[in-house]
Amino acid sequence: MYTGLTIEPPFFEIGPKAFMYGERMLQLAKVADEVSVRYDVRIILTPQPSDIYLLAKETKRVLIFAQHMDPLPVGRGLGSILPEAIKAAGAVGVMLNHAEKPMTIANLYQAIKRADKVGLATIVCADSIKEAEAIAHFSPNIIVAEPTELIGTGQTSNEEYVIATTSAIKKINSRIQVLQAAGIKNEQDVYKVIKAGADATGTTSGIMKAENPEAMLDKMIRAVRMAWDETH
Amino acid sequence: MYTGLTIEPPFFEIGPKAFMYGERMLQLAKVADEVSVRYDVRIILTPQPSDIYLLAKETKRVLIFAQHMDPLPVGRGLGSILPEAIKAAGAVGVMLNHAEKPMTIANLYQAIKRADKVGLATIVCADSIKEAEAIAHFSPNIIVAEPTELIGTGQTSNEEYVIATTSAIKKINSRIQVLQAAGIKNEQDVYKVIKAGADATGTTSGIMKAENPEAMLDKMIRAVRMAWDETH
Amino acid sequence: MYTGLTIEPPFFEIGPKAFMYGERMLQLAKVADEVSVRYDVRIILTPQPSDIYLLAKETKRVLIFAQHMDPLPVGRGLGSILPEAIKAAGAVGVMLNHAEKPMTIANLYQAIKRADKVGLATIVCADSIKEAEAIAHFSPNIIVAEPTELIGTGQTSNEEYVIATTSAIKKINSRIQVLQAAGIKNEQDVYKVIKAGADATGTTSGIMKAENPEAMLDKMIRAVRMAWDETH
Amino acid sequence: MYTGLTIEPPFFEIGPKAFMYGERMLQLAKVADEVSVRYDVRIILTPQPSDIYLLAKETKRVLIFAQHMDPLPVGRGLGSILPEAIKAAGAVGVMLNHAEKPMTIANLYQAIKRADKVGLATIVCADSIKEAEAIAHFSPNIIVAEPTELIGTGQTSNEEYVIATTSAIKKINSRIQVLQAAGIKNEQDVYKVIKAGADATGTTSGIMKAENPEAMLDKMIRAVRMAWDETH
Numbered sequence: 059m060y061t062g063l064t065i066e067p068p069f070f071e072i073g074p075k076a077f078m079y080g081e082r083m084l085q086l087a088k089v090a091d092e093v094s095v096r097y098d099v100r101i102i103l104t105p106q107p108s109d110i111y112l113l114a115k116e117t118k119r120v121l122i123f124a125q126h127m128d129p130l131p132v133g134r135g136l137g138s139i140l141p142e143a144i145k146a147a148g149a150v151g152v153m154l155n156h157a158e159k160p161m162t163i164a165n166l167y168q169a170i171k172r173a174d175k176v177g178l179a180t181i182v183c184a185d186s187i188k189e190a191e192a193i194a195h196f197s198p199n200i201i202v203a204e205p206t207e208l209i210g211t212g213q214t215s216n217e218e219y220v221i222a223t224t225s226a227i228k229k230i231n232s233r234i235q236v237l238q239a240a241g242i243k244n245e246q247d248v249y250k251v252i253k254a255g256a257d258a259t260g261t262t263s264g265i266m267k268a269e270n271p272e273a274m275l276d277k278m279i280r281a282v283r284m285a286w287d288e289t290h
Numbered sequence: 291m292y293t294g295l296t297i298e299p300p301f302f303e304i305g306p307k308a309f310m311y312g313e314r315m316l317q318l319a320k321v322a323d324e325v326s327v328r329y330d331v332r333i334i335l336t337p338q339p340s341d342i343y344l345l346a347k348e349t350k351r352v353l354i355f356a357q358h359m360d361p362l363p364v365g366r367g368l369g370s371i372l373p374e375a376i377k378a379a380g381a382v383g384v385m386l387n388h389a390e391k392p393m394t395i396a397n398l399y400q401a402i403k404r405a406d407k408v409g410l411a412t413i414v415c416a417d418s419i420k421e422a423e424a425i426a427h428f429s430p431n432i433i434v435a436e437p438t439e440l441i442g443t444g445q446t447s448n449e450e451y452v453i454a455t456t457s458a459i460k461k462i463n464s465r466i467q468v469l470q471a472a473g474i475k476n477e478q479d480v481y482k483v484i485k486a487g488a489d490a491t492g493t494t495s496g497i498m499k500a501e502n503p504e505a506m507l508d509k510m511i512r513a514v515r516m517a518w519d520e521t522h
Numbered sequence: 523m524y525t526g527l528t529i530e531p532p533f534f535e536i537g538p539k540a541f542m543y544g545e546r547m548l549q550l551a552k553v554a555d556e557v558s559v560r561y562d563v564r565i566i567l568t569p570q571p572s573d574i575y576l577l578a579k580e581t582k583r584v585l586i587f588a589q590h591m592d593p594l595p596v597g598r599g600l601g602s603i604l605p606e607a608i609k610a611a612g613a614v615g616v617m618l619n620h621a622e623k624p625m626t627i628a629n630l631y632q633a634i635k636r637a638d639k640v641g642l643a644t645i646v647c648a649d650s651i652k653e654a655e656a657i658a659h660f661s662p663n664i665i666v667a668e669p670t671e672l673i674g675t676g677q678t679s680n681e682e683y684v685i686a687t688t689s690a691i692k693k694i695n696s697r698i699q700v701l702q703a704a705g706i707k708n709e710q711d712v713y714k715v716i717k718a719g720a721d722a723t724g725t726t727s728g729i730m731k732a733e734n735p736e737a738m739l740d741k742m743i744r745a746v747r748m749a750w751d752e753t754h
Numbered sequence: 755m756y757t758g759l760t761i762e763p764p765f766f767e768i769g770p771k772a773f774m775y776g777e778r779m780l781q782l783a784k785v786a787d788e789v790s791v792r793y794d795v796r797i798i799l800t801p802q803p804s805d806i807y808l809l810a811k812e813t814k815r816v817l818i819f820a821q822h823m824d825p826l827p828v829g830r831g832l833g834s835i836l837p838e839a840i841k842a843a844g845a846v847g848v849m850l851n852h853a854e855k856p857m858t859i860a861n862l863y864q865a866i867k868r869a870d871k872v873g874l875a876t877i878v879c880a881d882s883i884k885e886a887e888a889i890a891h892f893s894p895n896i897i898v899a900e901p902t903e904l905i906g907t908g909q910t911s912n913e914e915y916v917i918a919t920t921s922a923i924k925k926i927n928s929r930i931q932v933l934q935a936a937g938i939k940n941e942q943d944v945y946k947v948i949k950a951g952a953d954a955t956g957t958t959s960g961i962m963k964a965e966n967p968e969a970m971l972d973k974m975i976r977a978v979r980m981a982w983d984e985t986h
Binding site: 387389392393394395396397398399416417418420421423424425427428 | 619621624625626627628629630631648649650652653655656657659660
């Protein structure tokens with residue numbers, strides 16, 4: 059676990075995936091910067107690798123994380139994402155093992171160790187409680203609990219699930235932070251997840267597909283703050 | 291084939307792979323810029339994706355190509371390299387199918403079509419003459435002929451091989467340019483390959499592992515010009 | 523191209539994928555054996571690797587092809603499909619580069635060369651005419667033309683498409699046989715494709731999802747023979 | 755964890771990888787059968803998938819495990835290894851996540867759940883103690899502890915390491931059996947590992963590259979029995 063970056067809860071992750079990039083991404087990132095200060099909520103933004111440098115340079119408070127990196131050392135490896143390179147470009151962390159970019163167990167473990175050494179916080183995705191427990195042994199900074207096992211059951215990320223995942227992870231390593239990803243579509247969903255006890259949540263499509271992404275972002279971060287203040 | 295970028299021969303590709311990044315990469319890129327003008331030789335530089343923006347912004351004549359991209363459309367795809375994103379960051383082209391980042395046939399064909407549409411020149415690697423012929427049907431701008439089939443035979447990229455690969459490719463599509471990659475270690479190797487009839491060559495370790503990469507770069511580009519002028 | 527196996531047209535490929543296996547697969551294979559003799563149509567059957575031995579031993583005329591193999595040499599490679607091993611188990615050929623098991627260009631080329639050497643016929647899938655042309659340079663025995671580019675256009679594998687793909691492939695290597703895969707659902711589809719000029723066709727779901735796979739198989743092979751006799 | 759197969763310690767795994775297949779494999783399997791009875795040591799044999807049927811049919815006591823399988827359901831998936839198909843061919847278990855066939859976390863977890871349901875014992879490889887702990891949360895039947903972290907340190911699978919891995923795994927799930935893979939080259943190595951407290955060990959090259967594989971197998975299994983009897 060990289061100890062050089064402390065992210066106080068509550069926090070929120072915006073995942074642009076391959077939806078947004080370049081100037082449009084920068085515009086949203088600047089609003090994220092303002093919103094982060096306005097509501098005192100840390101925001102993690104995971105842009106395309108080619109946008110890391112510009113976003114890191116043009117924002118102040120938003121935390122720029124890479125979408126992925128490879129656990130290779132400096133040297134050969136054309137087409138790779140080198141840990142040192144994303145760090146040099148301004149990333150302060152990296153997302154790993156998202157369902158759209160799954161990693162082998164050996165590679166994930168190596169990547170977390172590389173991140174710890176290079177100085178990058180890690181946010182690692184887990185599709186189930188069992189996978190979250192497994193990943194907890196590698197001591198990432200944050201685990202994203204994606205309750206695919208509950209999809210369609212109607213109980214997605216309710217209080218019970220938030221407590222179950224959090225306690226399962228904390229039992230193995232109490233310093234790991236837990237982000238509850240839960241098909242967040244709007245500010246009401248955000249409010250509910252934080253009220254259910256989550257330290258953090260996030261979204262891709264909730265913002266990327268919103269008619270006005272900046273307005274939706276503001277509403278969501280405001281909901282984070284409101285729900286947090288009501289419960290803490 | 292993307293027709294928006296014309297690269298007059300002779301040209302040269304520098305492949306930093308995961309050897310060089312950030313400030314050190316920028317320093318070499320600036321020297322490449324000067325050297326490109328000094329000897330009137332176009333230089334393609336393929337940096338880590340997180341370096342594309344900075345290098346494109348801080349150089350004038352060097353052609354910044356991505357090391358890889360994925361043929362996905364704008365939308366989902368966390369951990370991908372989106373064509374539109376690298377273009378927006380300043381890349382003018384993309385390398386595809388390097389032996390360290392091999393692509394499936396379907397993905398390579400889609401990626402070249404995506405590059406054509408987005409406006410990126412393509413430089414595609416082939417490990418053998420047969421593979422070069424196959425790839426020629428997808429009409430990339432440049433094919434890199436990597437004669438792995440000749441490794442250890444002592445006849446690496448001699449005149450005969452240069453002629454054989456070039457004619458095999460041109461027979462299928464005469465507008466495709468051919469870059470002869472041939473284990474280039476120093477300026478003598480560069481000289482020999484261009485004298486053998488190549489329009490272009492390039493190197494990774496020849497520069498990346500040189501004691502003084504900038505000095506070696508200067509010598510190599512000077513060798514390109516000298517050999518070219520003697521044969522044309 | 524492996525020359526040890528000659529498959530006279532018309533022929534037909536049954537692709538059980540992961541739908542059918544074990545005793546149920548054997549039952550269908552035996553019917554395929556009878557049907558192949560009854561209508562004098564060669565049938566290629568591509569079972570799960572663990573079914574190759576049993577099917578090869580218990581059938582006489584059906585041609586057992588593996589669904590895939592890896593181009594590795596004898597030695598290390600846990601979890602691989604070794605060419606020599608499927609040959610020893612009784613396979614006479616191998617399918618390569620199906621859309622559900624795509625291969626890199628380098629691996630496909632190596633796999634075809636390995637098959638030629640070990641003594642396995644190759645049936646290689648192509649998603650478009652351009653890909654079929656590319657693959658033709660590697661001289662497989664059979665190319666499967668899967669007109670994904672025509673999906674939704676209503677002109678799937680009509681006479682025009684059959685002629686276009688066949689002539690594109692034959693222009694590069696006239697000895698390659700062409701199998702037209704075209705979303706075959708029933709015997710009428712089979713009849714149409716062979717009437718359109720194809721030497722061969724095949725199906726997965728047309729038989730695997732039929733209420734009575736054996737009855738459907740009989741109807742389809744009968745349609746192959748009827749259409750073939752009417753056009754040759 | 756599949757409970758339908760109990761393997762009493764001590765046991766031993768022979769991994770032919772892609773070294774041995776067909777008739778030669780059968781010959782070794784028959785000797786393994788005899789040796790297993792002679793010394794009362796269970797032997798797991800992981801052949802190529804195309805050899806499963808024949809070996810399962812022609813042996814009595816050897817446990818035939820597949821080298822790999824995919825976690826897909828019955829249906830589509832050309833080129834896959836279907837759990838139901840290897841079971842039907844006679845496999846009683848499956849190896850997963852070997853360093854030469856690494857799996858993503860999500861796939862490994864799904865594969866173990868599929869094996870449990872279909873009725874296949876699972877033997878899962880781990881490259882380090884941390885990875886072994888992670889995998890233990892998925893409750894496989896056996897974990898192979900491959901101490902790559904100790905390679906070159908001279909303390910490979912000594913008593914201390916055997917105790918450390920075993921206790922780390924058992925702490926998470928005491929029913930998981932631990933196989934110590936330790937670069938076993940000959941019967942002395944086997945003796946040492948079992949004496950160090952291991953319940954099981956195994957080898958690929960120790961037998962595959964032996965001048966006389968059958969003789970080496972006999973010596974190794976004899977060493978297992980001797981070391982076991984001296985310590986229990």
